[in-house]
Amino acid sequence: MQRSERRKETGENDQKILVNLAKDIKVQGLCDGMDAMEVYARLDRVRKIREKDILSVTVNHELEDVVEIFSRLNSRGTRVTEADIYLGVVASKNPGWVRDEFLPFLNVLADSGFHVDPNLLFQSLTAVGIKKVRFKEINDSFWSRDQIEPAWKKCREGWKRTIHRLQNYGVLSDDPLPTQAALVTLVALLDRFPEEGGFDSAFYWFVQASRFGRYSGSSATALEEDLKEAATASNLVEGIAGLMKRLAASQPIEAEEFRRDYTDGKFWRFLLYLLVYKNGAQDWDKAGTRLGFDGKELLANFRPQWHHIYPQKFLNKKVEPEKIDSLANIAVIGPNINIRISNQDPMKYLDKYTISEEKLQQQFVDWKREEFAVQKYHEFLDARASRLASEANDYLLTLSKGLPDSCRPNLKMAAGNNSTV
Secondary structure: OHHHHHHHHHHHHHHHHHHHHHHHHHHOOOOOOOOHHHHHHHHHHHHHHHHOOOOOOOOOOOHHHHHHHHHHHHHHOOOOOHHHHHHHHHHHHOOOHHHHHHHHHHHHHHHOOOOOOHHHHHHHHHHHHHOOOOHHHOOHHHHOHHHHHHHHHHHHHHHHHHHHHHHOOOOOOOOOOOOOHHHHHHHHHHHHOOOOOOHHHHHHHHHHHHHOOOOOOOHHHHHHHHHHHHHHOOOHHHHHHHHHOOOOOOOOOOHHHHHOEOOOOOHHHHHHHHHHHHOOOEOOOOOOOEOOEEOOEEOOOOOOEEEEOOOHHHHOOOOOHHHHOEHHHEEEEOOOOOOOOOOOOHHHHHHHOOOOHHHHHHOOOOOOHHHOOHHHHHHHHHHHHHHHHHHHHHHHHHHOOOOOHHHOOOHHHHHHOOOOO
């Protein structure tokens, strides 16, 4: 009875405080579209949360059993990943670490353009620290401060090196990446071989691993296989050669890949962007700044956009719908230009935005302005798809210099398939 009275008295005091708070909020001009009573009602709903009964069950088991219990209990609600659970374990053993170290570093990565999933960052910590990503198989002692701190320091440095190296290839954000999972292996490689040159071969592996979906299936199994390979290599090139054995890397790029719908998977858009960036392409705005740059400085968090060279309005009802979105009809432009297409003469945008033939050639478009006619669209697709395939194979061959021939594209295979590359 006394408890009920105390709760009633506390509730009345809280209500007075919330009424005054609601009035103060409105005086400050906040919560536009709501009157003071509506503001109060919402505040009161939040207050009532503390009156809810919360069931607490204390268990006294080994860590692995506790994690399994927690995982099963949460299987019916919002999905909690294994990494979430073990991050909680680390937080309990290292008070303040998640708040003061882990979460701020996620913000550091985001400021660099890489919005990394917290689970992925946690995976990279264990990948660097103990070469494992199956958390259940990691000894409980690893989560202690004396082991977590040195592993975390190496992990942070590995990420910084990785982002710095990726910027050299135009990867200025996570936006164009087909997958983030392969970043874990790159971080581990640059932790293992921090000062070695020859990163071309590592980036080559990254591109090919993305192409063939190395981590699209049982990612934990594939990751641990690759981490073991990297850990036992004596140098970076040897490590990459070992990783490449699990990929069909000798398979060259065919022109047909660039005839596919550009929305069909992120890898082929990513490859198109890499080719255009390497070619020093300028944006299609009037300033003509190089893609990925702000003046002479790299533009952190750059996110490429995709523009139809032959506008959709120009092709609608004139060619097959599935051919309109062909990757061979896509140019890479910056996020700030808004190209408006005229209904009367769609191809006029080339003149309106002063898109010169030089800018077209930077996108591997070899056609003259007067050649952009609907009746020539299929011819255009075939020509550009073949050109892009040829450029892509040259790009991969350049990156893979120094690797065994078995790890590099075999252009004779393309010739055997009657490719025009």
